[in-house]
Amino acid sequence: MQYYSILDHSHKVSFKQAIINGLAPNFGLYFPEEIPRFSERFYEQLPDMKLPEVAQHVLRPYVEEDIPDTVLKDICEDVFNFEIPLVEVEENIFALELFHGPTLAFKDIGARFLARSLQYLSTENNIRVLVATSGDTGSAVANGFLGVKGTDVVVLYPKGKVSELQRKQFTTLGQNIIPIAIEGTFDDCQRLVKQAFADAELKAAQSLTSANSINIARWIPQSVYYYWALAQAQKLAPGQDINIAVPSGNLGNITSGILAKATGLKIKQFIAVSNRNDVVPQYIASGKYEPITTIQTIANAMDVGDPNNFPRFLELHQHNYDLLKDQMAGASYNDEEIRDLIRSCKAANNYLLDPHGATGYGALRDGAAGAGIGIFLETAHPGKFVEEVEATLGEKITLPAKLQEFAKRTINTHELPADFGAFKNFLETH
Numbered sequence: 001m002q003y004y005s006i007l008d009h010s011h012k013v014s015f016k017q018a019i020i021n022g023l024a025p026n027f028g029l030y031f032p033e034e035i036p037r038f039s040e041r042f043y044e045q046l047p048d049m050k051l052p053e054v055a056q057h058v059l060r061p062y063v064e065e066d067i068p069d070t071v072l073k074d075i076c077e078d079v080f081n082f083e084i085p086l087v088e089v090e091e092n093i094f095a096l097e098l099f100h101g102p103t104l105a106f107k108d109i110g111a112r113f114l115a116r117s118l119q120y121l122s123t124e125n126n127i128r129v130l131v132a133t134s135g136d137t138g139s140a141v142a143n144g145f146l147g148v149k150g151t152d153v154v155v156l157y158p159k160g161k162v163s164e165l166q167r168k169q170f171t172t173l174g175q176n177i178i179p180i181a182i183e184g185t186f187d188d189c190q191r192l193v194k195q196a197f198a199d200a201e202l203k204a205a206q207s208l209t210s211a212n213s214i215n216i217a218r219w220i221p222q223s224v225y226y227y228w229a230l231a232q233a234q235k236l237a238p239g240q241d242i243n244i245a246v247p248s249g250n251l252g253n254i255t256s257g258i259l260a261k262a263t264g265l266k267i268k269q270f271i272a273v274s275n276r277n278d279v280v281p282q283y284i285a286s287g288k289y290e291p292i293t294t295i296q297t298i299a300n301a302m303d304v305g306d307p308n309n310f311p312r313f314l315e316l317h318q319h320n321y322d323l324l325k326d327q328m329a330g331a332s333y334n335d336e337e338i339r340d341l342i343r344s345c346k347a348a349n350n351y352l353l354d355p356h357g358a359t360g361y362g363a364l365r366d367g368a369a370g371a372g373i374g375i376f377l378e379t380a381h382p383g384k385f386v387e388e389v390e391a392t393l394g395e396k397i398t399l400p401a402k403l404q405e406f407a408k409r410t411i412n413t414h415e416l417p418a419d420f421g422a423f424k425n426f427l428e429t430h
């Protein structure tokens with residue numbers, strides 16, 4: 001499989017090169033040259049397969065020139081070594097719980113696949129991973145790469161805009177993990193990372209790669225759990241049409257799902273759900289894409305005003321708005337509505353939502369999808385947002401052991417202004 005740049009279809013590279021480059025020239029995103037189609041037989045067998053087997057089968061065509069099948073098998077067994085259950089929340093509404101990994105958010109999957117693929121593929125020693133985070137990416141990537149030889153990870157996050165427990169998951173690790181608090185927004189962090197990749201001097205001196213969801217080794221493996229969701233749905237709700245609501249920020253997660261659908265997976269409709277940063281639901285409604293300055297919300301991992309996977313979102317629909325509108329719905333929720341959803345779902349179903357998953361639940365409950373069952377992606381464990389969730393419910397919640405462990409540690413971070421000169425200098429001297 002070759003990967004082309006969405007900005008220039010004649011620029012094509014291998015899987016390996018696409019991972020290492022992160023981005024194509026002029027900030028182009030890589031995209032698979034040919035979307036695989038899986039056999040009917042695979043879909044029939046799906047409900048009886050194990051998760052790592054599904055992963056291996058789905059990912060093989062994307063990586064086979066660069067990762068031999070025996071290595072891919074090991075990587076999949078290692079990455080997909082925790083459960084991803086589909087849980088019935090109320091009649092016709094199911095949660096795909098993606099939070100059973102080491103940092104309790106769905107990003108563990110892509111981040112771990114990226115770290116293990118890079119470790120296998122990289123011939124160079126000192127690979128430096130740059131990652132901008134609004135919370136969960138930083139922890140997933142830092143923990144995915146922690147102790148991986150020949151790599152270090154520079155994590156940029158907006159100062160004061162990431163919860164303490166989230167910060168503790170990437171500012172307390174030491175070893176090869178270098179956190180920097182940026183005096184600005186998440187968009188500033190993203191801009192600094194992009195500028196670093198565009199800087200010829202830095203590029204010549206260091207081998208930099210990106211771990212944001214733009215990297216295909218984070219993006220493509222996420223499609224695996226959509227197959228897994230359908231495999232489970234076939235048992236829990238046989239014969240029903242399936243709609244999937246995805247709490248969205250940078251659109252990495254939902255575009256992985258749309259990619260799965262393009263391979264033949266029978267998903268009826270996707271619902272792109274946002275918080276007040278509703279540029280994508282607005283686009284779906286109107287056909288106009290109008291990026292905004294990021295608005296801070298309680299679902300902060302979705303605080304994105306100009307989603308960086310938007311070009312893939314368009315590419316997956318052949319840049320045809322009518323086609324897109326046919327297959328997608330949108331919905332958005334402000335902070336008060338999110339709090340109401342957390343309270344009402346707890347009261348009605350005794351199911352605890354996190355602020356991100358709550359938006360997906362809301363979209364299904366409010367009927368954003370058509371007939372059939374609805375699955376929303378529960379993208380993080382509510383315990384990651386303990387202050388918010390406890391204040392919303394007016395009661396204490398129990399933190400999972402993994403989080404209690406992080407909570408005890410001490411934060412240790414660098415700080416920089418949102419200025420590329422300062423960031424470049426930091427990279428050159430660390």
Ligand SMILES: *Cc1c(COP(=O)(O)O)cnc(C)c1O
Nearest residue numbers: 136249250251252253301379380
């Ligand atoms: C990152 C994240 C999102 C948004 O996912 P995208 O791939 O950026 O659209 C939603 N919820 C949680 C908990 C996240 O960490």
